[in-house]
Amino acid sequence: MNILKQAKFFWTSIVLAIVFSVIMQFLITGGTLNQFYVNTLFFIGINIILATSLHLIIGITGQFSIGHAGFLAVGAYASAIMTMKLGLPFPVAILVGGLAAAVAGLIIGIPTLRLKGDYLAIATLGFGEIVRIVFLNIDYVGGASGMTVSHLTTWPWLVACVVLTVVVIANFTNSTHGRACISIRENEIAADAMGINTTFYKVTAFAIGAFFAGIAGALYAHNFYIIQPTNFGFLKSFDILIFVVLGGLGSMSGAVIAAILLTIISTYLSSYPEVRMVIYSLVLITMMLFRPQGLLGTREITSFFKAGKTAKGGVQHDDKKTVA
Amino acid sequence: MRKKKLAGVFMSFMVAAGVLAGCNSSASGDGEKGGKIKIGANLELSGGVASYGQSAKEGIELAIEEINKKGINGKKLELVTVDNKSDAAEATNGALKLATQDKVVAMIGAATSTNTLAQVQIAQDNKIPLITPTATNATITNKDGKVNDFVFRTCFIDPxxxxxxxxxxxxxxxxxxxxxxxxxxxxxxxxxxxxxxxxxxxxxxxxxxxxxxxxxxxxxxxxxxxxxxxxxxxxxxxxxxxxxxxxxxxxxxxxxxxxxxxxxxxxxxxxxxxxxxxxxxxxxxxxHYSSGDSDKKVQDFVAAFKAKYNGKSPDAFTALGYDTVYFLADAIKRAGSGDSEKIRKALEETDGLQLVSGNVKLDKNHDPIKAAVILEYKNGEQQFKTKINP
Amino acid sequence: MEVIQQLVNGISLGSIYALIALGYTMVYGIVKLINFAHGDIFMVGAFIGFYSITILDLGFFPALLISMVACAIFGVLIERIAYKPLRNATRIAALITAIGVSLFIEYGTIYARGAQPEAYPDGVVSLKSLELFGVKISGQSILILGTSLFLMILLQFIVHKTKIGKAMRAVSHDMDAAKLMGINVNNTISATFAIGSALAGAAGVIFGVYYTKIEPLMGIIPGLKAFVAAVLGGIGIIPGAMAGGLVLGVIESLVSAAGYSLWRDGVAFVVLILILIFRPAGLFGKNIREKV
Missing domain, CATH: 3.40.50.2300 (Response regulator)
Incomplete structure (x- = not known):
């Protein structure tokens, strides 16, 4: 009975998503939405992918990574090389971007995921910076002055990637493997004692997160005309981290909502250059002071419509220290 | 219970779309209305190279203030500024806002090459002239042997x-x-x-x-x-x-x-x-000029700048930002209207315009050609050595 | 000869990193917070020093003192307003707040005075340079190293020989137990922030004198480097921060000397990661086994 209900819910969501994207497609081609809004939507979509992919690493598996911009960079450069240097089609570039980032995730994850808490954070921060410096020194991709990329990201590709990311990560979270990851977040030693291969799951979650960040990188590179190492510094990693924490650690819908809200706020504020970052930082500080557990805590937005039930994605106590 | 996250995700997506759609109605007006000509500036006002963008902005604002005292063809310039956070993605977004939302007649591009390159295609697609004050990358004005007809620069790239x-x-x-x-x-x-x-x-x-x-x-x-x-x-x-x-x-x-x-x-x-x-x-x-130059143009600029900004001295970014506005204003004047295509043509035909950073004449790639001077620093003063023509 | 010259360059750079790293390490040791705003306090210190020298017409040492006092107050204010309410929240929440505070200080400064750089006046410290076996050591380098060493020794004295130092060590060891022993934890934490920020302020003035150019975003990179230095030496350990800073400075100089100046920051991070993997507690840290 319950299973039928779930299946129905799943397919309803998918249908809604398709209807929504088709309507948007008509609005875009019909010119009702001007380019600026379209671009903001693209930006939101990319940020959603980044937020959900980091959510898997930090929110679900509890591995404190602050080098996510490094994977974004790997994906962006790998895909740009595919289309600009090798002349391959865009879908191949997206896939290669994701795979390259996943490989980078494995290379980085295997040695560093032995570390815990702040030490892991520092190590990932370091790796993010190393990735940036490596690209800075490779003349093949333009070094410090960057690489120009054609505009190939289109609305259908974007929607497809966003839906794919959200579906895969949501399903992963609710699978056996996802539960294993959650158990690592809650207590790694206990999880180990229960026979869960913690290293395997940590690295897997890390690689999946990196894969989707790489896809976001491919979309990013082909949407903004140029990529440059300075676009992928640690401040970019912080931006992504902020989406996840502000939305509520362990809540995917929270991360998505935070990504949407913050992108809109940031875009809106760009017309007020003098006070833009001052307001942005104040929003950040106030939000954290008054709601340190994030917008949704560890709950999902759907749990608000179902009284009496709590989401499975996280613990039930908002104030419990679960991460780092 | 499974898959319930999805609904949340898409619902929030819808909400966002709704917010955006709601804003849509606010887009209005064309660039030339009520005696005003709207021009946009997309600069690095925060982020890593904020100092470049801010310097350029001060020069731009000074020039607009001066020009508006007299007006161009009886009209005034109105500046819309957006901040690109020293980030290419934000620069693209900002340029789109200026082009499609504010409907400016011309855009002043970013101070660095990357952030300008992120706007080039938008200027080309929307047929709005883009002038960068200080971006030096050769591919900005000329890509694969083809000139980007709507893109110009005020600075010099010639080797x-x-x-x-x-x-x-x-x-x-x-x-x-x-x-x-x-x-x-x-x-x-x-x-x-x-x-x-x-x-x-x-x-x-x-x-x-x-x-x-x-x-x-x-x-x-x-x-x-x-x-x-x-x-x-x-x-x-x-x-x-x-x-x-x-x-x-x-x-x-x-x-x-x-x-x-x-x-x-x-x-x-x-x-x-x-x-x-x-x-x-x-x-x-x-x-291209010597700021200790006795040239009246240079001296007037330095004096006006110091008066406006409490004795602060201008730098190269400021001077080029200032020149960019005059370069554009001259073209608008000759174009006779705020029509972007006419402005583009007028910009292309610029010849011998006297600016702070020298006389401007454009070559076929939309890059300015200029004479060079050699200056020596002696006790903190620039001293003129020689002048060499191209 | 050249190698010695490079070492001298590296030690001067490293002593600035070390001063900033000390503040990082103290704060981390006591509240386990990576205080990303620390680099920006360093920047504020540099500007306070600059204005004391140019507007109030003071010499190097008075300016240094003013900047240290002002930064101490500033640091305590930040702690009370932004970090204290979050002491029982998750540490990641506190980290995000720290990032927010950091952005606020940076862009607040830009809002107040613009983003253009400022230059420390010439001859604030007029010392002759020293010529030792063909190695040229500028008077300023010696002054920097001297001031840094003096402040570090002072800090060691405060932490190990005074009452407040004892309280700090107790709180950092076990906050709850310290509370039970009648230690005023809030005041101790504030004192830690005050001392750490004062050191950052001092580093700011020294940086200004040594490098001349200061700007509102100058704190980001040295802040990150100092953080690396703190981890290198073992975060939470004061002599570790000093050693980490100096080691980092020397490594950077040697990498540049080898002709790979563009890889300099990369090498610093590689060293960091190697240290973390093979000696996670840092050079001076003790590995504590996790108990179930």
Whole structure:
């Protein structure tokens, strides 16, 4: 009975998503939405992918990574090389971007995921910076002055990637493997004692997160005309981290909502250059002071419509220290 | 319970779309309304290179204020500024906002090449002229041999400065060996260095050491010690004053006393403040004008700027930002209207316009051609050495 | 000869990193918070020093003192307003707040005075340079090293020989137990922030004198480097921060000297990661086994 209900819910969501994207497609081609809004939507979509992919690493598996911009960079450069240097089609570039980032995730994850808490954070921060410096020194991709990329990201590709990311990560979270990851977040030693291969799951979650960040990188590179190492510094990693924490650690819908809200706020504020970052930082500080557990805590937005039930994605106590 | 997250996700997506759709109605007006001509500026006002964008912005605002005293064809300029956070993605977004939301007749592009490149396609697609005050990457105005017809620049990319510097080093300073220190994050720096090397070697000189740094570095002592070990008679540093000031200071500190030379990126009163008056002796720059120039245009600009900004001195970014507005205003005047296509044509036909940074005439790639002067720093003052025509 | 010159360059740079790293390490040791705003306090210190020298017409040492006092107050204010309410929240929440505070200080400064750089006046410290076996050591380098060493010794004295130092060590060891022993934890934490921020302020003035150029975003990179230095030496350990800073400075100089100046920051991070993997507690840290 319950299973039928779930299946129905799943397919309803998918249908809604398709209807929504088709309507948007008509609005875009019909010119009702001007380019600026379209671009903001693209930006939101990319940020959603980044937020959900980091959510898997930090929110679900509890591995404190602050080098996510490094994977974004790997994906962006790998895909740009595919289309600009090798002349391959865009879908191949997206896939290669994701795979390259996943490989980078494995290379980085295997040695560093032995570390815990702040030490892991520092190590990932370091790796993010190393990735940036490596690209800075490779003349093949333009070094410090960057690489120009054609505009190939289109609305259908974007929607497809966003839906794919959200579906895969949501399903992963609710699978056996996802539960294993959650158990690592809650207590790694206990999880180990229960026979869960913690290293395997940590690295897997890390690689999946990196894969989707790489896809976001491919979309990013082909949407903004140029990529440059300075676009992928640690401040970019912080931006992504902020989406996840502000939305509520362990809540995917929270991360998505935070990504949407913050992108809109940031875009809106760009017309007020003098006070833009001052307001942005104040929003950040106030939000954290008054709601340190994030917008949704560890709950999902759907749990608000179902009284009496709590989401499975996280613990039930908002104030419990679960991460780092 | 499974898959419930999805609903949340898509619901929030819808909400966002709703918010955006709601805003849509606010888009209004064309660029020329009620006696005003709207122009946009998309600059680095926050983020890593905020100092460049802010300098340019001060020059732009001063020029607009001056122009609006008289008006162009009976109309006034109205400036819409957006901040691109020194980030290409934000620059694209900002340019789209200016083009489709604010419907400006022309855009002033970003101070750095990357952030300008992120806007080029938008200017081309929307047929709105884009002028960058200081972005030097060659592909901005000309891509794969094709000129981007709506894109212009006020600064100079021609490797002419590098040639002039090389000839000056070989013929006037009579040096045989040189070291080159490049800002690897700037195409301007790379371009100047390349043409310097080519000409210096052709003159029979030898490049004994090549080193690089990245904008915003502060410690060059290790690199300079390396250069010192190679024993050059002369150092070519085509960079921007923020780093060059430190480079010259630290070079003198470790006892590297040979002549140092650079391009117009050096030109700023802050250079003297950072490096110190005495340390700057025995350094030379190539430039398009001399700010100690008795030329009335230059003097008026410096005085007006100091009056508006409490005695602050303008730098190269400010001067080029200021010139960009005059360059644009002149074209709008000749175009006779706020029509973007006519403005584009007028910009292209600019010939011999007198600006602070020299006379502007565009070549076929929309890049300005200019004479160069060589200046020497003596006790913190620029002294005119020679003038060389292209 | 050249190598010694490079070492001297590296030690001067490293002593600035070390001063900033000390503040990082103290704060981390006591509240386990990576205080990303620390680099920006360093920047504020540099500007306070600059204005004391140019507007109030003071010399180096008075300016240094003013900047240290002002930064101490500033640091305590930040702690009380932004971090104290979050002491029982997740540490990641506190980290995000720290990032927010950091952005606020940076862009607040830009809002107040613009983003253009400022230059410390010449001759604030006029010392002759020293010529030792062909190695040129500028008077300023010696002054920097001297001031840094003095402040570090002072700090060691405060932490190990005074009452407040004892309280700090107790709180950092076990906050709850310290509370039970009658230690005023809030005041101790504030004192830690005050001392750490004062050191950052001092580093700011010293940086200004040594490098001349200061700007509102100058704190980001040295802040990150100092953080690396703190981890290198073992975060939470004071002599570790000093050693980490100096080691980092020397490594950077040597990498530049080898002609790889563009890889300099990369090498610093590689060293960091190697240390973390093979000696996770840092050079001076003790590995504590996790108990179930």
């Amino acid at each position: 002419f400065q590098g040639t002039v510097a090389a000839n000056f080093a070989s013929n006037d300073l009579k040096v045989k060996s040189a070291a080159v220190l490049i800002d690897s994050s700037s195409d301007y720096s790379k371009g100047l260095a390349a043409s310097f090397k080519k000409n210096f070697v052709a003159n029979g000189g030898k490049i004994v050491k090549e080193e690089a740094y990245v904008a915003k570095d502060t410690d060059f002592r290790a690199t300079l010690t390396n250069i010192k070990a190679a024993n050059p008679e002369y150092i070519f540093v085509p960079g921007f004053y923020e780093e060059v000031g430190l480079i010259v200071k630290q070079a003198r500190e470790i006892g590297l006393n040979v002549p140092i030379m650079g391009g117009d990126g050096w030109d700023s009163p802050n250079l003297v403040k950072i490096a110190g008056k005495d340390t700057l002796n025995n350094t030379f720059i190539t430039n």
